Amino acid sequence: MSQLENNEPLLINEEDEEEEEEEETAYDETEKVHIVREEDEDDLEHGVGCGGAPPFSWKKLWLFTGPGFLMSIAFLDPGNLEGDLQSGAVAGYSLLWLLMWATAMGLLVQLLSARLGVATGRHLAELCRDEYPTWARMVLWVMAELALIGSDIQEVIGSAIAIKILSNGILPLWAGVVITALDCFVFLFLENYGIRKLEAVFAVLIATMAVSFAWMFGQAKPSGSELLIGILVPKLSSRTIQKAVGVVGCIIMPHNVFLHSALVQSREVNKRQKYRVQEALNYYTIESTIALFVSFMINLFVTTVFAKGFYNTDLADSIGLVNAGQYLQDKYGGGVFPILYIWAIGLLAAGQSSTITGTYAGQFIMGGFLNFKMKKWMRALITRSCAIIPTIIVALVFDSSEATLDVLNEWLNVLQSIQIPFALIPLLCLVSKEQIMGSFKIGPLYQTTAWLVAALVILINGYLLLEFFTSEVSGVVYTGLVTMFTASYGAFILYLIARGITFTPWRFKAESIQ
Numbered sequence: 001m002s003q004l005e006n007n008e009p010l011l012i013n014e015e016d017e018e019e020e021e022e023e024e025t026a027y028d029e030t031e032k033v034h035i036v037r038e039e040d041e042d043d044l045e046h047g048v049g050c051g052g053a054p055p056f057s058w059k060k061l062w063l064f065t066g067p068g069f070l071m072s073i074a075f076l077d078p079g080n081l082e083g084d085l086q087s088g089a090v091a092g093y094s095l096l097w098l099l100m101w102a103t104a105m106g107l108l109v110q111l112l113s114a115r116l117g118v119a120t121g122r123h124l125a126e127l128c129r130d131e132y133p134t135w136a137r138m139v140l141w142v143m144a145e146l147a148l149i150g151s152d153i154q155e156v157i158g159s160a161i162a163i164k165i166l167s168n169g170i171l172p173l174w175a176g177v178v179i180t181a182l183d184c185f186v187f188l189f190l191e192n193y194g195i196r197k198l199e200a201v202f203a204v205l206i207a208t209m210a211v212s213f214a215w216m217f218g219q220a221k222p223s224g225s226e227l228l229i230g231i232l233v234p235k236l237s238s239r240t241i242q243k244a245v246g247v248v249g250c251i252i253m254p255h256n257v258f259l260h261s262a263l264v265q266s267r268e269v270n271k272r273q274k275y276r277v278q279e280a281l282n283y284y285t286i287e288s289t290i291a292l293f294v295s296f297m298i299n300l301f302v303t304t305v306f307a308k309g310f311y312n313t314d315l316a317d318s319i320g321l322v323n324a325g326q327y328l329q330d331k332y333g334g335g336v337f338p339i340l341y342i343w344a345i346g347l348l349a350a351g352q353s354s355t356i357t358g359t360y361a362g363q364f365i366m367g368g369f370l371n372f373k374m375k376k377w378m379r380a381l382i383t384r385s386c387a388i389i390p391t392i393i394v395a396l397v398f399d400s401s402e403a404t405l406d407v408l409n410e411w412l413n414v415l416q417s418i419q420i421p422f423a424l425i426p427l428l429c430l431v432s433k434e435q436i437m438g439s440f441k442i443g444p445l446y447q448t449t450a451w452l453v454a455a456l457v458i459l460i461n462g463y464l465l466l467e468f469f470t471s472e473v474s475g476v477v478y479t480g481l482v483t484m485f486t487a488s489y490g491a492f493i494l495y496l497i498a499r500g501i502t503f504t505p506w507r508f509k510a511e512s513i514q
Helices: 014-022 040-045 058-064 067-076 078-091 096-120 124-131 134-166 173-181 183-191 195-220 224-232 241-249 254-266 274-310 324-332 339-370 376-398 402-419 421-431 434-440 444-472 476-501
Strands: none
Touching: 058 274, 067 078, 067 096, 067 195, 067 254, 067 274, 067 339, 078 134, 078 241, 078 274, 078 339, 078 402, 096 124, 096 224, 096 241, 096 254, 096 274, 096 421, 096 434, 096 444, 124 134, 124 254, 124 339, 124 421, 134 173, 134 254, 134 339, 134 376, 134 402, 134 421, 134 476, 173 339, 173 376, 183 195, 183 339, 195 274, 195 324, 195 339, 241 402, 241 444, 254 339, 254 421, 274 324, 274 434, 324 339, 339 376, 402 421, 402 444, 421 434, 421 444, 421 476
8 A cells, every 4th residue: 555545754865855845846835825625634534545535625726726726727828819710711610529639639738738747746847858868858848948939929919919909000010019928027927916916916817818709709699509509519711721720729739738737836836745735736636626617618709700701711711810800990990999999908818828828838848857056037037038129020021011921820729739749649648647646647538638638639730730741842952851850750759759668767656666
């Protein structure tokens, strides 16, 4: 029988404990939210900890609420909103069922990320640092940083577009980028007041998105019957297949997988007591499910508004993030609150919230892979600069051309698609290992489902990459370079899978087997 099952303290080597204390951690003990609970002795009197489970508590659910909503923002970033509006314009209501199931697949992946963080007390980047040789973890780090930069460029550009609309074009795109860059200092300011204050700000931003896009939904008045059929009846055609692939492909964000495994450590959970870990997992499951349901509804609002207004029209294939507001204004008119500005407010909330979580993710990724010990403001500044500098260049170069911005967005989607296996495969390998997860490793059915979902997402993104490079790459030199890259890329993915099968025991075991 394991020590965790007996609620006995784990015997951890003192040297390992000292080394663990010296390492970079997601949160200091003083920063964590303390969960109000009854004394352990009272729990034991009622059978809790001896096979029982603490009773459900709304107060505890409220205290655990936060990390899932921060995670859900990646499902609502400007890149996803652009995918929603293009899906609605081109495919109408027919891909709503896919949006629902793609969100469910995203939930499964994020729950695995949360499980890893809660059961081990460490996040994915930290675990990768321990489990892979130096060359492999450096490749994983570079890939994670590239994915984060690609995502951040889209998010910052989305905010800059919203600022340009709200200023009636007075502020150019580059000025919006500079304004958005300052959110890193807002983030640092808020973080000094505690994680709950920061989570409250994100809750306001998510509520702003929900109200804005729900308002648009009310103005557009989409067909209820067509909406319901779109959700319940799977339907694909040759015209919508590419948009369908895009809907699934943009759901899994590599940096978000790293982020969620760190965010869940913001709550104080006694990992030495199995039932406390299970309790935390139960509450995080409920919270993450609610958060992604909210994100699904917001995505649904955007998709159906554009389906109602632009499906089967000449404008359907030309709508993008840059011109969407003006098209909405032309279609639905002004009114008391012009829909152009309602759209811009929702887009600004999406861009601002996602850039701040990007800064957050960047801190965990850099700190976890490199074990950098530096002040938070310095690490946030470095993380933000990595994304803002190329974004300002992009804004200056592409400000005057909607077409070139769309091309850039395609390249950025490709950049992020390439990175997906380098977050998913390590995650699935780690949560499947008893040496790492102890009794909280996932079972055979869960493993099979998770690997099937991962394989589906990777294949779909592989299809996107093949389609993109087939249309964009020509010439012997470029073809040769792409071929070499593809071979190296495939070899590294196979290495990660093989490595997962032969992981060496982890020095900080979640459970010791007697």
